[in-house]
Amino acid sequence: MKVVLACDLGGTNLRMALVSKDGEIIYQLNDETPKEKEEIIKRLTLLASMCSSEAQKIGYEVKALGIAAPATLNSKEGIILEAPNVPALNDLPICTILEHNLGIKCFLENDANAAAIGEQYFGAAKGVNSLLMITLGTGVGGGIILDNKLWCGADGTAGEIGHIVVEPMGAPCGCGSRGCLEQYSSASAIVRMAKEMRIDYPESILYSKLFFSAKEVYEAGKKGDKLALKVFEQMGFYLGIALAGLINVLNPEAIVIGGGASKGWELFIPHTIEQIQKRAYKQPAQRAKLLKAKLAEMAGVLGIAKITFDKISSVAMPNI
Numbered sequence: 001m002k003v004v005l006a007c008d009l010g011g012t013n014l015r016m017a018l019v020s021k022d023g024e025i026i027y028q029l030n031d032e033t034p035k036e037k038e039e040i041i042k043r044l045t046l047l048a049s050m051c052s053s054e055a056q057k058i059g060y061e062v063k064a065l066g067i068a069a070p071a072t073l074n075s076k077e078g079i080i081l082e083a084p085n086v087p088a089l090n091d092l093p094i095c096t097i098l099e100h101n102l103g104i105k106c107f108l109e110n111d112a113n114a115a116a117i118g119e120q121y122f123g124a125a126k127g128v129n130s131l132l133m134i135t136l137g138t139g140v141g142g143g144i145i146l147d148n149k150l151w152c153g154a155d156g157t158a159g160e161i162g163h164i165v166v167e168p169m170g171a172p173c174g175c176g177s178r179g180c181l182e183q184y185s186s187a188s189a190i191v192r193m194a195k196e197m198r199i200d201y202p203e204s205i206l207y208s209k210l211f212f213s214a215k216e217v218y219e220a221g222k223k224g225d226k227l228a229l230k231v232f233e234q235m236g237f238y239l240g241i242a243l244a245g246l247i248n249v250l251n252p253e254a255i256v257i258g259g260g261a262s263k264g265w266e267l268f269i270p271h272t273i274e275q276i277q278k279r280a281y282k283q284p285a286q287r288a289k290l291l292k293a294k295l296a297e298m299a300g301v302l303g304i305a306k307i308t309f310d311k312i313s314s315v316a317m318p319n320i
């Protein structure tokens, strides 16, 4: 059987898996993402080699490697351009290096784009032709699929839904702008907003905590903590503003929402829906189904596997 190596190169975690054409994960290795460029390449080479040996043992043929990276990138040339959360990857011709090290063809795609493809083929949006994928994690990632085609834009940088401005004079963003959706609807934004707003909520269980996570804000919200509920209201409000605009522009059939912070779904989604209903045109607003992502942390791996299978079937494979 033919398989591909599929790698989700995250800011914190690294996943390398052998995946079949129908999305079955045959073997998988997880590791932390090293901080230095050379170490990242060494680790990727090692994990890919270990997975390939495993494939050989069970008689599978590894056709290529696909990498999903949290970055703007040139997928044609296989070069990572800017990775704000993993700066060691900036300007890295990752495909050329790994093709040299491993002797197989290597393909590169943005991680949120890969997740969008993953959810479309194997997850929440099966059978949907036009969809948006939003990943609410450390940052906010986005992927756009229109008429079954990943919309990459003229330079391959499209889909940065997290950097739509929802508050013109709002919080400064890593991208250089201010008031981006990422500053209001990501896991890090949940923590920041709770810290900023807690002065008005002395009764909150988060009021005097030195450190807390987005998950703790969610736990507090589930117990009815007013500060936490206000934070999720803000998160949903701003997400709704961004989605209403996207719905008017793109008229998608579905919007898939995933990522760690999407676990607070029931606390923020009513506010998101309210803004969509208030701001978007009626017909596209009714059409766009809001779906919870199904593949969790495996969306990137499965998506890049599908992309890699498509690439190897559409291009003549030169010997490297």
Ligand SMILES: [Zn+2]
Pocket (backbone or CB within 6 Å): 162, 163, 173, 174, 175, 176, 177, 178, 180, 182
């Ligand atoms: Zn931004």
